[in-house]
Amino acid sequence: MSSRTPVRRAALAHPAIPSCLRRPAVEIEIVIPAVNEERRLPRTIEATVAHLRSQPWSSAVVVVDNDSVDRTTEVPEHFDNPVTPVHVIGCSEHGKGAAVRRGIVTSAARYVGFLDADNATPIETLDKILPLLRNGYAAVIASRHIEGSHCEVDSALRRCGGWTFRRLARTVLPDISDTQCGFKFFDGPLVRSVAANCQVNGFAFDVELLVRLARAGGTIAEVPVDWSDMPGSTFSARRDGLRSMADVLRIVLASVPR
Template identity: 65%
Template sequence: MTSVLTRPPVDLEVIFPAFNEEHRLPSTVSTAVDHLARCPWSSAVVVVDNDSGDRTHDVLDGYGAAGVEVYAIGCSDHGKGAAVRRGMATSSARFVGFADADNATPFDTVDQVMPLLRQGHAAVIASRRADGASYEIEQSALRRCGGWMFRALARLTVPDIADTQCGFKFFDGPLVREVIDDCRIDGFAFDVEILARLARRGHRATEVPVAWSDVPGSTFSARRDGLRSMADLIRISLAR
């Protein structure tokens, strides 16, 4: 693991935003590194520690493989959106994106993503509602209800996207670095803002199906974060 802010350019950088993820992060990073080491493109893994209070930063020691560097950077601004933007803004990769630390989306989904990015797609995102997708482990009834409400509001801004909230999204690097300059949402609706600003520039996201699993330990709280996310979606729909 290397703790630096500026990093050499690669074909693909994968960002893992992390807040108190000392238990789930090691296996997720290991899975990502092992897979990327077998891929024909150059790549790196970047963990953005979002001001964690546990050993998130320390557990990354010893990770990495030939041709796949693991970097750790910090982000003192709280919120998943702030952490992801920090990783993207400091990247010089041709393609850049993020995945969740819980590994709910199988990492080998990247094998579907990269060919599409290379063909010129501006954004390629994992989807639990695209044709061929499935739920390996279903969410709780409360989370499903909250997800339905979130999707209904998200469609006000990005009506063509079936699933805005699967935590596995990748982008053309230079383009997304331009777009995030105007992004302000730090909470869990941050990726809807990115997709909305891309859409306003005429760039549509491409969805790829995944076999998704609900994983215990999410930092999202329906009570604490739900209302804020709904309010953020309204802000996004009204922004220009």
């Protein structure tokens, strides 16, 4: 890995963002993209908030509702607290990437990141991540495919598709073992400036975001994680997997010198 080049920028103004979407600045804010997650979301928010409140950092959680038709938007109000606020904002543009991007660009936090609504990655992983961010990394991401990690995936189709996706992603991110684990945190000012220009709305948004961060001079660190394939995922290996590979292929082709 190349030597770290800390990027320190003043918080950027986003005049196009309505004031109702902006939130008070905290040291770390966690974005949770959600679509029809009223069943899985309570356990995830409860565990996340409990951990954050035990830490010395100022923090907040924001659930980005991606056009849910269930009671997803009602869940956060049961956990909201002045110590660690739990916000809800909407994102009518469909796709996990669109929802995460909305949460990032509307954040004013020093560090911002996201985790999946299924709670597949233990929130305690954050304790490994924050020191690296403070040490100057632009992005610190959980990885299921480096030494020290443990990954449980029941579906053979997902294992095969994941292997193919990783091989393709490494053509543009050769030093990254796992671009798709849903637990990533960033230097806030830098990622906001980068995310504002991202275009991929689907599950391959991580690749585009990391590629743009690297091109902006940011360095990326991976940390091992204990990860479990949780039931109830909205990800379809056939439908979303093919779309994601197509998106990555477009990112790869866009990276080829002309």
